[in-house]
Amino acid sequence: MSSGLSIVLFPVALGIVMLGLGLTLTVDDFRRVVAYPRAVFVSLVCQMLILPAICLGLVLAADLRPELAVGMMLLAASPGGSTASLYSHLFKGNVALNVTLTAINSVLALFTLPLIVNLSLAEFMGSDGSIGLQFGKVLQVFALVLIPIAIGMIVRRRRPAFAARMQRPVRILSVVVLAVVIVGAVLGVREEFAETLGAVGLIALLFNLISLAIGYAAPRLLRVGHRESVASSFEIGLHNATLAITIGLSPALLNNSDIAMPSAIYGTLMFFTAALFGLVAARRDRTTADRTPEPTPAA
Template identity: 50%
Template sequence: MDTGIITIFLPLALAIVMAGLGLELTTNDFKRVRQHPKAILIALFSQLVILVSVAFIICKLLQLPPLLAVGLMLLAASPGGATANLFSYLYKGDVALNITLTALNAVIAAFTLPFIVNFSIQHFLQDGVQIGLQFGKVLQVFAIILIPVIIGMLIRHYSPNIAKKLEKPVRIFAVIFLVLIIIGALLSERANLMNYLANVGLATALFCIASLAIGYFLPRMFGISSFQARACAFEIGIHNSTLAMTLAITILASSEMAIPAAVYSIFMYIFATIFGTLLNRFAPIHHQQNSIHINR
């Protein structure tokens, strides 16, 4: 990719996408943690600990090439996003719980993502490879994730009418941006593309399936209703691949690290649709009394 596009356009475009996420959040989304702490704690633990561990195990078992392994770990460390809210709505999940988890994940990821990526780089890449998230780059990650989200929330708080008008165009922009960055990542690595797909296709498919399954069945094991477990499944199972690819290309300067997220983006919609359809068929919801009410 062109250097100007990498250094200027990609971070700016991602900032717009993250600001769009902020447009859909309010401070009430954080306050609702007190209403259903059990579901939220289980979902966050699943995403931050269990899924990162699953991604690590997949990397080791399938012996992924180092840069692709780091890319998969970067994807695992990335939070969910607005797409999870959409799937939760389509497949009868607790959308308000999704919104709460999205808000928390956006904040937590700014701190956990650099730590997980640095660990992955130190573990998978050979000594002497000068790539990683130094303090300056950690601040960049923090700025790319948090500041635009906060700006979006401020616009919603002080100018709700403007926020409402911006939501749809920003969502459309997010979809277009995701498609363009996938194409860009695949084209930049087209010489090795088939080899990458052979190496990382199974890994990303397994990770996607594991994310959705753990996101649903673990909360159910702890007595969380199917209504809320669906929200957890989509929040945990649908990672922000746009964020992962942009960080790989801009902060880590590696289009190869973006390949797992690019491949995952294709699998994600297919598996999430199949998973939601199976839930509706074999685990129908009979009661929804435990929903988190959205007070906006």
């Protein structure tokens, strides 16, 4: 895929995905944090602090080459995506909690993602600040993520019936556009993709499994309900690979296919591992009969 085409298609693809997310959100989704304070707190700590530290450990242990190391850290810094809500719905998680976490994570990642990526670039590639997510590029990420979400939320608020009708078409369109863009990008570097799979595939798989496990175990250790823990697991385990791939491949951002490769591999693997985890979680739910959510504070 040519760089000129990439400049247009990657932002468009991500914008469509974020618009679709915005059509599902309301201001109340951000306020809902008070209903699940413990679950939200644990999930955010895992997402923002624990998982990047674990990913760094995996990267150092595997002695990945610099571009792949930065790519893994970019993935770890990416928030959860709308896929988490879909899996949570399929496997009886608390979807409202997923929506809340996605909304909050998307905002926090605007600050944490550039910080982690720039530190990784400095550590692994010796960046002196002349490349990477500089302030101007952070604003671009801000625009790519928040503006379409804001537009979607405004449409949802002013034309709720229209927004409801458009959710499915926009979701389908986003899948089609993303598939075309990502497949085109991978075909353009297919030899590199095959080589990278051998180099980073196991690390991406391990990171995905660890993310899913911690996302469930950490809330349960703090007596968060099963459904909320399932939602947390999907939110933490299904990183927004689309956002990471876009940042890695877009000529306006990092413009490095090697950096995007770990996210492309992870984004493929996570659909299968998440389904397996969901089946295990559903079986555990049946055997323990634990369907009690975290209590909602009294008004």
